[in-house]
Structures are given as C-alpha cells and as structure tokens.
Amino acid sequence: MDNNIALLKKSNKNTGFHEMLRKIKKQRSLLLMLLPGVIFFVVIRYLPYEKIYWAFTNYGDSPDVKFIGLQNFKELFASKEFIRVFFNTLIISFLNLIFGFPVPIIIALLLNEMKNKYVSKTIQTIIYLPNFISMVVVASIWYIALSPTNGFLVPLFNLLDQKPIFFMADSRYFRGILVASNIWKGAGFNAIIYLASMSSIDPQLYESAIIDGANKWRQAINITIPQISGTIATLLLLQLTGILNIFMQVLIMARPIVYDVANVVDLYAYQTGVQNMRLGYGTAINLFKALVSLILVIIANILTKKINGDEAVM
Amino acid sequence: MVVEKKSKGYAVFMSFDYLIMGAFALSIILPMLYILQLSFSDFATLEFRLIPKKFTLNNYKFIIENATIIRPFINSVVITIAGTLLSVFFTVMMAYPLSRKDLVFRKFFNYFVLFTMMFSIGFIPEYLVIMSLHLVGSYSAIFLTHLIGTFELILLRNFISSIPDEIIESSRIDGCSEMRILFKIVFPLAIPGIATITLFYIVNYWNMYFPVVLYINDSKKYTLQVILRELVIEEEDMIIGTAQQGTPVNMKYTTIIASMLPILAVYPFLQKYFTKGLLVGSLKG
Numbered sequence: 001m002d003n004n005i006a007l008l009k010k011s012n013k014n015t016g017f018h019e020m021l022r023k024i025k026k027q028r029s030l031l032l033m034l035l036p037g038v039i040f041f042v043v044i045r046y047l048p049y050e051k052i053y054w055a056f057t058n059y060g061d062s063p064d065v066k067f068i069g070l071q072n073f074k075e076l077f078a079s080k081e082f083i084r085v086f087f088n089t090l091i092i093s094f095l096n097l098i099f100g101f102p103v104p105i106i107i108a109l110l111l112n113e114m115k116n117k118y119v120s121k122t123i124q125t126i127i128y129l130p131n132f133i134s135m136v137v138v139a140s141i142w143y144i145a146l147s148p149t150n151g152f153l154v155p156l157f158n159l160l161d162q163k164p165i166f167f168m169a170d171s172r173y174f175r176g177i178l179v180a181s182n183i184w185k186g187a188g189f190n191a192i193i194y195l196a197s198m199s200s201i202d203p204q205l206y207e208s209a210i211i212d213g214a215n216k217w218r219q220a221i222n223i224t225i226p227q228i229s230g231t232i233a234t235l236l237l238l239q240l241t242g243i244l245n246i247f248m249q250v251l252i253m254a255r256p257i258v259y260d261v262a263n264v265v266d267l268y269a270y271q272t273g274v275q276n277m278r279l280g281y282g283t284a285i286n287l288f289k290a291l292v293s294l295i296l297v298i299i300a301n302i303l304t305k306k307i308n309g310d311e312a313v314m
Numbered sequence: 315m316v317v318e319k320k321s322k323g324y325a326v327f328m329s330f331d332y333l334i335m336g337a338f339a340l341s342i343i344l345p346m347l348y349i350l351q352l353s354f355s356d357f358a359t360l361e362f363r364l365i366p367k368k369f370t371l372n373n374y375k376f377i378i379e380n381a382t383i384i385r386p387f388i389n390s391v392v393i394t395i396a397g398t399l400l401s402v403f404f405t406v407m408m409a410y411p412l413s414r415k416d417l418v419f420r421k422f423f424n425y426f427v428l429f430t431m432m433f434s435i436g437f438i439p440e441y442l443v444i445m446s447l448h449l450v451g452s453y454s455a456i457f458l459t460h461l462i463g464t465f466e467l468i469l470l471r472n473f474i475s476s477i478p479d480e481i482i483e484s485s486r487i488d489g490c491s492e493m494r495i496l497f498k499i500v501f502p503l504a505i506p507g508i509a510t511i512t513l514f515y516i517v518n519y520w521n522m523y524f525p526v527v528l529y530i531n532d533s534k535k536y537t538l539q540v541i542l543r544e545l546v547i548e549e550e551d552m553i554i555g556t557a558q559q560g561t562p563v564n565m566k567y568t569t570i571i572a573s574m575l576p577i578l579a580v581y582p583f584l585q586k587y588f589t590k591g592l593l594v595g596s597l598k599g
Contacts, residue, residue: 023418029492030411034423037408040461045430048439107338110331119332125585126339132584133577134521136539140546140570145345150352152345168547184341192588216327248524252543266437273438274528286436297432 055287059280060273072284082268082285089264092250093243095179101239103187105232108194109220127188135185139253142181143168174258182249190235197231198224237304241296244289265289346574353567373568383541383569390520390538394576397457397519402512405462405470406504410496412467413474431464441528455529456522463518466511473507474500510587513580520576542569 024031058068076082107127114120130138145152148164157164167173205223214222225232247266254262265285273282348364356368377383411417412424440459441450449455477500485495501508523539530536546566 020418027411027414027416027418030414030417033407033492033496034411036404037462037467038423038426040404040458041426041430043443044440044459044461045434047443048435051439051442052435054439054442107335110335113328113331114335115328123335123339126342127335128585129581130342132517132521132581133574134523134539136521136523136543136547137570137573140542140566140573141345141349143546144349144352144566144570152348188338188342215321215323252523253547255547269436269438270528274441279438279442282438283436283442286438290433290435294433 051283052287054280055284057280060278061280072281076284076288085263085265085268088261089244089246092175092178092246092264095175096182097239099179100183101236103183104190105194107187107191108198109224111191111195112198130185131189135248135252138181138185142177169255169257171258171261174262178249178253178262194228194231197228201227237300241293241300243296244292349567349570353571373564377565377568383565383572385534386536386538386541387572389535393453393456393537394516394519397460398512398515400457401461401515402508405467405511406508408462409467409470409474410500412471427464427467437528444529450529451531456525459525466514470507470511474504477503506587513584513587516580517577538573542573545569
C-alpha cells in the first residue's frame with residue numbers, strides 16, 4: 001500500500017487527468033446507473049431553456065412563423081391585462097406573506113408549549129392532513145363550506161334575513177379566500193420545520209430565563225424566536241423569491257367572474273399561450289417571469305451574504 | 315430541573331393555546347364531516363345540517379354503477395400506480411450513485427440537480443419540448459415530465475448516504491457488481507427512505523391536476539381531480555340519468571370523498587415516516 005502511494009507521488013505526469021479517467025473507468029457502472037436520470041434532467045429540465053428562442057417569434061399568431069424580436073415583450077408591457085395580472089400576483093403574494101407567513105411560526109410556538117402530548121399529537125395529525133389532499137379537494141371543500149345554498153354561513157344569513165353572499169364568486173372576498181385557504185392547507189405542515197428547529201434549542205436557556213422570572217411571552221420573544229431566526233430567515237427568503245409563482249391555487253379555485261382580482265401571471269400565460277395557442281407570446285411571458293425570479297434570487301443571495309457572511313441559498 | 319411558576323397568566327396562556335389549536339383542528343375536521351354527511355344525503359333534502367335528513371346510499375351506488383365517475387377514478391388509479399413505480403425505480407437508480415462520496419464529478423452532479431430546484435423556465439417551454447417529442451395527448455407526457463422529483467431524489471440520496479460505507483466497500487472488495495450492491499445490500503437498508511418517497515409519489519400522482527389539463531385533451535382520459543373540479547367548481551351538470559328509484563342524485567359530495575380516500579388510506583403511513591424525523595433530518599442535510 002505504501003509503495004503504491006510512493007509510486008503515485010513520484011509519477012506526476014498528467015496525474016490529475018489520468019486519475020480522472022481511471023476513476024471514470026472504475027466507476028463506470030455507477031455512472032451508467034446515473035445515466036437515465038441525467039437524461040431525464042437534461043430533457044425535461046434543461047432542454048426547455050432552448051425553447052426560449054420562440055419568445056422572439058410569432059409562433060401561434062399566424063401560420064407564417066418568423067422572428068419578430070422584442071415585439072412580444074412590447075405587446076406584453078403595453079397590455080392592460082398583463083399589468084393588472086402582474087399586480088394581482090404581487091398583491092396576493094404580499095397578502096400571503098403578511099398573513100400567511102407568521103401562522104406556521106405561531107402554530108409551532110403553541111404546539112411546542114402543549115404539555116399534554118396526547119392532545120398535541122392528535123391536533124398535529126389533524127392539521128397536517130390538508131397538506132396532503134389535493135388542491136382540487138381543498139377548493140371543493142371551501143366551495144361547499146362557503147356555498148350560498150348549503151354553506152356554513154347560510155343559517156346566519158337566514159337569521160339576519162339577508163340573501164347569502166356567494167363568496168367564491170365575489171371579487172371583494174376572493175383574495176381573502178385565497179389567502180385563508182392557503183393557510184388552512186399548508187400552515188399546519190409548514191409548522192413542522194419550525195418545530196424541528198425549536199427542538200434543538202438548549203433547555204438551559206429557558207431554565208435560566210425562568211429563574212430570572214420571565215413569563216411565556218418573554219421566553220418566546222427573547223429566546224425561541226431569536227434561536228430559530230435562521231430558519232425563519234431562510235423560509236422568508238424562499239417565500240420572497242417565489243413571489244411571482246402563485247398559480248395552481250388560482251387555476252383551480254378561480255372562475256372567470258373573479259379574474260379581475262385573481263388572474264395571475266402564470267394563469268395569463270396559460271390562457272394566452274396554451275388555450276389560445278399563442279405559444280410564442282406565452283414563452284415570452286414565461287421568460288419574463290424567469291428573469292424576474294433570477295433577479296430576485298440574486299438579490300436574495302447578496303442580502304444573505306451581507307447578513308451572514310456566507311452563502312445560504314445557493 | 316426548574317419548575318415553571320404556575321401563575322394565573324400561565325393558566326390563561328395555556329387555555330388560550332388549547333383553544334386556538336383546537337379551533338384550527340376543528341376548522342379542518344368539521345367541513346370534512348359535513349361533506350361526508352352530505353354524501354349520504356338524499357338529493358332533495360340538501361341543506362345545512364349535522365346529520366342527513368334522509369340517509370341514503372344511493373349517491374354511492376350511483377357513482378359506482380355510472381361511468382361518469384368510475385372512469386376518471388380508474389384513470390387516476392392507473393396513472394398513480396404506473397407513475398409511482400416508474401418514479402421510484404428511476405429515483406433509486408439515480409440516488410444511489412449520487413450518495414457515493416467518492417463519485418467522480420459528484421459536485422457537478424449535485425449542483426446539476428439542485429439548480430433545477432431553484433430555477434425553472436416555465437411550463438410553456440416544457441410543453442414545447444413535449445410537443446416536439448409528439449407526446450401531447452398521451453399519458454406518457456405526464457410520466458415523462460414527472461419521472462424524478464428533485465425533492466424526492468435529494469431526500470433519498472441523503473438517506474442512502476447515511477448507510478455505513480463499510481458494508482458497501484466490503485461488498486465491492488468481494489467483487490460484487492454495483493447493480494448487485496444496489497439491489498441486495500442498499501435496497502433492503504434503504505427501505506424507510508424508499509417507502510417515504512413512494513408515499514410522496516403516490517400523493518403527487520393522485521393529486522395531479524394541471525399536468526393532466528395541460529397535456530391531455532381527450533375527456534375520456536381525464537383523471538378524477540379534473541372531473542371533480544368540473545363537477546364542484548364549474549358546477550357542470552353532469553347528472554346523466556337518475557338513480558333507480560327515479561330520484562336525482564348528487565355526485566359532488568361522493569366524488570369529493572372518493573378523491574380523498576386514497577390519501578386518507580396512506581396518511582397514517584406518511585405520518586409515521588415524517589414524524590420520525592426522517593423527512594426533517596433529510597431536509598436539514
């Protein structure tokens with residue numbers, strides 16, 4: 001063994017490259033196992049980037065497909081509907097941020113304090129469930145619960161002698177329903193990440209705080225939150241960089257009657273790009289969204305570097 | 315151990331705690347029970363109640379005997395089973411090499427995979443790729459685009475890398491081929507990880523909506539989720555004929571329950587794996 005190492009150290013002609021070739025030969029069956037997966041990633045995740053070209057053509061607008069430069073983008077930014085759709089996306093995402101982001105943290109705090117493990121486990125089982133049922137089922141449940149004919153609030157309206165509001169078709173309430181149902185579906189499960197983070201907090205911190213006379217509130221503010229601030233920051237950043245990504249929920253829950261407040265960028269891309277077959281224009285919308293997301297991730301990285309002094313997200 | 319001061323403030327806080335969490339849990343259970351109740355209710359007597367005014371199994375009988383719901387249901391089952399088998403197979407095949415710390419180009423492959431989790435160019439370019447492969451309209455489009463989930467891949471890779479290297483190394487020295495190592499040694503030891511990703515894939519394929527709507531055009535090939543949305547949210551009048559007694563039947567509530575059943579069936583197993591910290595441990599890693 002020592003002889004081999006000595007020999008290797010002695011021969012330094014193309015050691016790096018030869019070493020690599022040797023490794024490849026030695027691991028060829030591992031690499032072969034990797035191959036189908038790599039092909040999948042190339043075809044489904046990387047090949048689409050090649051289709052960016054179509055954003056600069058009029059593909060789908062006329063049988064005569066030709067290069068039109070930035071015309072799709074000019075049309076996009078001049079389109080009143082796109083402006084509205086873009087702001088809808090931002091507004092809904094901000095609502096999700098302000099109202100939705102704190103909820104898993106609060107749930108984790110409350111669950112963490114429960115002394116009765118039986119109750120805690122039962123409640124956890126229940127609140128994790130909506131995360132796993134489909135968005136269509138969630139939308140259906142909310143649809144029926146808020147139905148003007150046999151929804152939960154119907155008896156209340158009857159009591160007040162008023163006509164029940166059709167919430168799901170009402171632009172005044174729809175965004176609120178989006179945010180509320182999003183919390184209903186995901187907040188329970190997202191709390192797990194915070195719970196895991198909390199479980200690694202040193203109990204002695206709490207003990208010395210209790211000795212100093214801190215109550216639950218002070219313990220939460222001065223110990224728990226700062227201790228999990230890393231997790232909070234990471235998840236906050238993740239949500240911020242995904243600000244334009246709202247799509248599935250709106251696609252499923254919204255009907256045309258509430259599109260004025262709920263139509264979002266990706267849904268608009270689907271309507272124009274796929275339903276109307278304007279694939280060039282649709283690709284332009286996707287490209288725009290990808291570029292904005294890229295800028296957001298770069299900004300996020302710069303921010304985390306400044307705060308932490310090392311790379312966090314990428 | 316320091317004992318907490320059981321002050322009045324503490325009691326208030328704890329009752330507040332149980333109240334809020336209890337209310338949240340109720341907000342989840344009650345609507346589901348309500349819909350369950352409605353699914354057993356006679357069409358004519360639908361209203362806001364806790365117990366059916368007129369209990370009937372007609373609704374369920376109807377959807378079982380009638381193709382409107384059964385066909386999408388079977389489509390969903392087929393896609394879920396086939397998709398899960400394919401996905402698990404290819405994910406395991408890819409996760410094992412990636413878990414080897416001495417893999418050549420390991421850093422490159424890991425970034426290659428991680429990058430796709432951070433950026434996506436969008437669904438229209440993906441649609442264009444599928445179009446150029448002439449797979450639009452076929453279930454193959456769905457299987458191909460969802461073959462390996464990046465999240466599941468990373469999860470399994472981390473899990474397999476926690477298997478002690480000595481076992482694998484000694485098999486290599488004994489002259490075992492990599493495929494045999496994978497199937498005879500790694501696979502049995504990785505069962506918890508494989509079970510976890512299997513469950514995630516099952517949930518993923520069963521719940522799919524947009525990929526089906528995007529790639530499938532033939533309404534006979536639609537899955538249960540698509541039909542459910544048409545039924546409840548677009549309120550399509552899909553009542554074809556009536557039940558045997560000649561009374562109209564409502565399909566909305568029974569279809570919702572049918573859509574939930576597989577998820578409810580696998581949910582206890584899901585819970586077992588992620589409350590064990592398997593999921594969280596891998597997420598951290």
